[in-house]
Amino acid sequence: MALLETHELTAFYGDFQALYGITFVLNEGETVAVIGANGAGKSTFLKAVAGLLPRPPSAVRLDGRDIGALPAFEIVKLGLALVPEGRRLFSSLSVEENLLVGAYGRHLEGPWSLTAVYRLFPMLRERRHAPSTALSGGQQQMVAIGRSLMSNPRILLCDELSLGLAPIIIRDIYAALADIKTRGTSVVLVEQDLAHAMSVADRAYCLQEGRVSLTGRPRELTRDAIHAAYFGL
Amino acid sequence: MLGWVDTLLQGVLLGGLYSLYATGLSVIFGIMRLVNLAHGDLIVLGAFLMLAASAVGVPIVFAFAVVVPLMFVVGYALQSVLLNRTLGRNILPPLLITFGLSIIVQNGLLEMFSADTRRLNVGTLESASVPLDGGIAVGLMPLICLVSAVAVIVLLNGVFYRTALGRAFRATSDDVEIAQLMGINNKSIYAMTMGIALAVCAIAGFFLGARANFDPSIGPARLLYAFEAVIIGGLGSLWGTLAGGIVVGLAQTIGAHIDPEWQILSGHVAFLIVLVIRPRGLFPRAVD
Numbered sequence: 001m002a003l004l005e006t007h008e009l010t011a012f013y014g015d016f017q018a019l020y021g022i023t024f025v026l027n028e029g030e031t032v033a034v035i036g037a038n039g040a041g042k043s044t045f046l047k048a049v050a051g052l053l054p055r056p057p058s059a060v061r062l063d064g065r066d067i068g069a070l071p072a073f074e075i076v077k078l079g080l081a082l083v084p085e086g087r088r089l090f091s092s093l094s095v096e097e098n099l100l101v102g103a104y105g106r107h108l109e110g111p112w113s114l115t116a117v118y119r120l121f122p123m124l125r126e127r128r129h130a131p132s133t134a135l136s137g138g139q140q141q142m143v144a145i146g147r148s149l150m151s152n153p154r155i156l157l158c159d160e161l162s163l164g165l166a167p168i169i170i171r172d173i174y175a176a177l178a179d180i181k182t183r184g185t186s187v188v189l190v191e192q193d194l195a196h197a198m199s200v201a202d203r204a205y206c207l208q209e210g211r212v213s214l215t216g217r218p219r220e221l222t223r224d225a226i227h228a229a230y231f232g233l
Numbered sequence: 234m235l236g237w238v239d240t241l242l243q244g245v246l247l248g249g250l251y252s253l254y255a256t257g258l259s260v261i262f263g264i265m266r267l268v269n270l271a272h273g274d275l276i277v278l279g280a281f282l283m284l285a286a287s288a289v290g291v292p293i294v295f296a297f298a299v300v301v302p303l304m305f306v307v308g309y310a311l312q313s314v315l316l317n318r319t320l321g322r323n324i325l326p327p328l329l330i331t332f333g334l335s336i337i338v339q340n341g342l343l344e345m346f347s348a349d350t351r352r353l354n355v356g357t358l359e360s361a362s363v364p365l366d367g368g369i370a371v372g373l374m375p376l377i378c379l380v381s382a383v384a385v386i387v388l389l390n391g392v393f394y395r396t397a398l399g400r401a402f403r404a405t406s407d408d409v410e411i412a413q414l415m416g417i418n419n420k421s422i423y424a425m426t427m428g429i430a431l432a433v434c435a436i437a438g439f440f441l442g443a444r445a446n447f448d449p450s451i452g453p454a455r456l457l458y459a460f461e462a463v464i465i466g467g468l469g470s471l472w473g474t475l476a477g478g479i480v481v482g483l484a485q486t487i488g489a490h491i492d493p494e495w496q497i498l499s500g501h502v503a504f505l506i507v508l509v510i511r512p513r514g515l516f517p518r519a520v521d
Contacts, residue, residue, distance in 0.1 A: 052410060072413040082414050090407040092469075092518070093400065101404045104397060105416010151416060 001064050003028045003186055004049070004080070004155055009059040011041075011048040018044040020210040026155065031187040033201035033218075035194055037230055040207040042190040043085050046157045049188075050082040051075040062155075077107040081153035085160045085190075087144040089132040096128040098143050102150030110152025111183045117146035120176055138169035145176065155186050162193045174200060194226070208232050239369045240490040244483035246371070249379025250444060252478025253437040254455050255462035256385055257430035259474040262463065264406045264426045267316070267327050271335040273456030275431055278338055279304055279438025280447050284351055293355055301435045308431030312424040320423070335452065342449035353442035378440040382478070385433055386471045402426065406469075461504040467514025476515055480507065 004026040011019040019041050026032050034042050048055045051072035060068045062078055070078075081102075089098050099117055118125040121142040127135060132143060141161060148156060161177070162170040174196060181187060191197035198204060198218040206214040206229040214221065214229030258272050269275075279300060286296035311334075319326040361373040393399040405412040405422045413419055441447055441455070458481055465480050466473030481500045488499025507515065 050414060052413070071418075073416050073418045076414060076416045084411055084414065088408055088411045090404045090411070092403055092407050097400055097403075100397065101400045101412075101415050101417075104401050104404075107416075147415070 002026060002061075003030075003063060004188075005061050006045075006049065007059055007061070009045070009048055009055060011044050011053045011055055013044075013053075018210055019048060022207070022210075022212055024205060024212070026186055026188055029181075029184070029186055030202045031181060031189060031200055033189045033191060033197035033204040034207060035191060035197055035204055035226075035230070036207035036213075038192075039209075041210040042207055043159050044210075045207065046082055046159050046188070046190055050080060050157060052082075073105060076105045076151050076153075079108050079152070079154035080157070081148035081151050081155070082157040083144050083148045083159060083161065085163065087137075087140045089140055089143055089147070091131070091133050093132060094129050095124055095132055095135065095143055098132050099124075099146050099150055102147035106151045108152040108154070112149040112152050114150075117149060120149075120179060121146060138165050138172070141165060141169075141173055142176070145173070145180075149180065149185075153185060155188065156180065157188045157190075159190045160192060161189070162191065162196060170196065206230060235367055235369065236490070238367075240486050241483065242369065242371060243375075244486035245479055246375035246379050246482070247486055248475075248479030248482030249375065249382040250437070250440055250478070251458050251462050251481050252475040253378065253382045253385065253433065253440060254459035255466070255474045255478050256382070256389070256471060257433040257437070258456075258459045259463045259466070259468075259471060260389065260433070261426060261430045263469045264402055265320070265423055266324070267320070268324075268331070269430070270328065270331040270456065271338055271452075272331075272430075272434065272459060273454065274335045274338040274342075274452030275304075275434045276438045276441060276455050277447055277449060277452045278342065279431075279435035280353065280442035281342055281346055281351075281438075281449075282435070283353055283439055283442060284346070287354060293353060297435075297439055300439075301432050304431040304435035305428040308434075309424045309428035311431075312427035313420065316427065317420045317423055335456075339449050339452060346449060348448055348450070350446045350448045351442070352446050353439065355443045359443070374440075374443055378444065381436060381440065382475060385436060386475055389429070389433075390471055458500065461500065465504060465507045465514055467511075467517035469518035470516045473514060473516030473518070480515075 002025045006022055006024045008021040008023060009019055010021055022045055034045060036042050047053045049060055051070055055068050057069040058066045062080060067075055067078065090101060093101065099114060123139060124142055124146065127139065132140065161173050189197055189201060201218055203217055205212050206226065208229060214225060254276060258269060261267050261269050282300045283296045286299060287293050316327055316330060319330050358374055362370040363373060364370045393402055401417045402422055404415060405417055405419050409419050461481050462477035463474055466477030480503055484503030485496050485500040489496035
């Protein structure tokens with residue numbers, strides 16, 4: 001049984017339909033990339049899965065259980081965490097408080113704690129009393145990832161981890177991601193940075209205008225096929 | 234000279250009462266960005282509930298101990314049953330609901346308690362005072378009021394800055410969408426916020442009734458003082474709210490010292506002056 005699956009998932013922003021029936025599978029231990037152009041529906045897909053957007057009740061299943069009717073704050077307790085696009089740290093909280101608030105809804109046992117996050121990102125320990133707004137973009141991304149890990153998720157949804165970061169920082173973030181995977185977390189990766197996404201993913205889905213336009217294993221997908229699926233040419 | 238010292242002292246003490254009015258308003262606005270137009274009437278409701286309890290023979294201390302938690306429950310229910318349904322991007326619906334609530338509370342109180350002017354009977358405490366050097370005396374009740382205002386702020390800051398629940402409150406205030414991703418039920422946080430605010434309203438209502446006369450129509454003026462205290466202090470800082478209350482209290486007593494007619498007006502003038510010089514208040518914390 002798949003760990004996470006969506007079946008004909010649709011999502012709307014008011015009258016505007018953003019997703020037209022996404023069918024998607026994530027198996028235990030897998031890393032799956034979701035790629036696509038701007039506005040293809042990648043972030044919307046993650047938000048709908050995490051419960052931030054209304055969706056059909058049986059369109060999302062976690063471990064075989066329908067979670068489409070649950071609010072976001074219940075879904076995180078079942079082991080699904082989202083690292084949001086643009087980090088979105090709590091600006092009036094310090095670095096450590098941001099991490100601690102990530103454990104607020106923790107219901108699952110697991111490897112993650114303040115100590116474990118500081119071991120993963122040693123830089124954060126030095127800055128733990130700093131306001132989260134005082135950090136560099138890369139450090140903020142580390143806090144955002146650590147904050148999501150604090151709930152001991154079985155599934156980590158990552159939205160644009162590399163956005164606006166220097167290549168050397170992106171390398172560090174992806175190295176940490178590899179570390180996170182070895183501790184048993186399955187990952188869904190939304191990325192604009194195609195090369196990075198494809199290098200770490202077991203499988204990939206390409207979205208185009210709210211629909212899946214291509215799916216497969218990275219090494220089986222040709223450059224031309226991806227190009228066509230990206231832009232619909 | 235001595236008269237001025239006395240005036241300033243009484244102003245600070247009055248400020249204690251005003252900051253108690255304002256603390257609940259400040260908490261609600263800080264966490265929910267909700268402006269509660271019924272806030273003043275809910276303070277008066279708190280005073281009337283204590284009056285009703287003492288009328289059936291309950292000692293005032295016990296009335297206080299019953300009404301404060303009762304108002305927490307009222308606030309929790311009010312938010313979860315009514316106000317949570319109105320929260321969204323548009324700030325107008327909650328504003329209208331609380332405006333309507335203000336009218337309902339005023340008229341409900343008028344219906345039940347009539348328009349008579351009342352006061353809470355606190356026994357000998359009413360007129361007890363502490364004599365200071367030079368013939369100045371400080372009323373014990375106003376002093377207890379100021380100390381209570383400080384104690385409420387210390388307690389609330391302790392909750393907000395030292396507990397996991399407090400972190401959840403602040404996280405919800407910062408970014409309600411992401412807070413839900415942390416497992417925080419924002420609606421229950423909002424309900425608790427309103428509960429806390431109304432519990433503080435009850436405390437404020439007690440001191441309102443113990444220090445001065447009240448009747449069902451005086452809520453809106455209390456709301457105005459509370460509002461001015463919050464804005465003067467700067468949004469998002471409870472110590473700022475205390476300072477704001479003291480500024481309004483000082484301005485009113487100084488105004489009254491010069492000419493009794495100027496009392497209320499000088500409070501408003503002080504508010505406008507602060508708004509012109511420091512538009513974001515004296516101690517702003519919130520970014521928006």
